[in-house]
Amino acid sequence: MKFKLGDFVRFVDEKREGYVTKIIDNQTLGVTDSDGFEIPVAVSNLTSVHGHGSVAEDEDTPKPIAVNVPAINKIENGIYLAVATDDKVGNVVHFHLQNQTPTILLTSLTTGRKDKYAGAFYGMLEAHQSTLVYSASIPDLDIWPEFNFQFLMFSKADVKPAEPLVVKKKFRAKDFSTDQKELPQLKHKGWLIRLDEQAPVIDAQKLKESFYKSAAQEKTVNVPEKEIDLHIEKLRDDHHFLEADEMLQIQLAHFQNALDAAIVHHFDKIIFIHGSGNGTLRDKIHKLISKNPHIKTYMDARKEKFGYGATEVIFK
Structure with missing residues (x-):
């Protein structure tokens, strides 16, 4: 069975339960019990507890989740990554890709660390939909991989095709230094990061004028x-x-x-x-x-x- 961060599990050989808080390797998970201790446990010694919080899935690829469209007016149209905290496991965050555009997104996410790469997600995301693409533990932030997103935008409307978008993101502690806010489309708090942010457009005329300021206009020290x-x-x-x-x-x-x-x-x-x-x-x-x-x-x-x-x- 495939487990993921945030799943509630039970030990097979003893009376103990807890949440998955770390993926140590393919055969071992870190499980935090009710006393707050994180214990390394073999995957073969765990079973999923259904109906309690997050449930482990048999498939690796998260499925897109349809959401109510009215929530999109809270933020500007764009492609976002909503980093949501887990209500039951405080040190775990879940990365939800949010398509706040009128187009369909063909998406892939590849993670990279020290020249080693792994496919984390691929799929089609309809307009104004959200899907879970990754989960991680905040205490392990220093060893998080680099996120490499690739997007193709598709529309049936009479519009000029947009250029493919490639976004590389390496998270730092400062990305989570602001207060958590209610996330659109999700019943969780966390941080909202825009992935398709455009570089500011430079006004050539204003730039030229800035070189010819009078002495009276010069900024004082x-x-x-x-x-x-x-x-x-x-x-x-x-x-x-x-x-x-x-x-x-x-x-x-x-x-x-x-x-x-x-x-x-x-x-x-x-x-x-x-x-x-x-x-x-x-x-x-x-x-x-x-x-x-x-x-x-x-x-x-x-x-x-x-x-x-x-x-x-x-x-x-």
């Missing part, structure tokens, strides 16, 4: 503080969902903007509070400072207050 705190929690409220390299880039960008502003406003000196940590941010900042022709010298700032967690920059 705000005067920075005398002490700039670069701790990520001071810069971003969603820092818990950012990866280490993303945090570092945000901190360096904030540092550079403040440094440039201090030079524009003819500061004598400025202090950057970067913390001690592993020293990566401090080293990056010192490297940038050492190459700046407007800087006379730099040193550890007020050790009695910051220790080695701050740098004072002296301008020429």
Whole structure:
């Protein structure tokens, strides 16, 4: 029998039940019991409990589910991926492909990880329909594969055929940093991601005009503080969902903007509070400072207050 994430199962050799929360391999599943412990269990030692929550299916390919059309006016026409949380298994999410267009979609989803690929879904999706295409466990986000969608749009109407659409999506923690919302077509909360988002159209005339702004129209540079705190929690409220390299880039960008502003406003000196940590941010900042022709010298700032967690920059 084929099980999927979110299925409610019973152990064959003992009196225990739980939800499938991880696909370890073809022969082993992770099952979380009522005590909240995830246990590796052989597939042969599990049986599906019908009529309780999600039920395992015999077929690998999810079938399109017809939905009520009136719900589509809540969002703009397009192709969406609704990432819905599981009501019974909090760490599992289900990916529903939603066709919010008047055309029929011929769709395939292939997952890829480290140059290894697997077909996850293929099928035809009618206009204003939704279908389950994938399930995953949130704690395993770091090892989720890359999603490769391919779409062909078909219409019987007298319209010019659209170009085939290929969408590659690699999920990061920041994709789930916003609050969950009620998902159209589904009786679940989660996140709605548009897959056919078009790149913004650049107005050539406005772009040309932007190069000829008068001095009065030039954006002024705000005067920075005398002490700039670069701790990520001071810069971003969603820092818990950012990866280490993303945090570092945000901190360096904030540092550079403040440094440039201090030079524009003819500061004598400025202090950057970067913390001690592993020293990566401090080293990056010192490297940038050492190459700046407007800087006379730099040193550890007020050790009695910051220790080695701050740098004072002296301008020429």
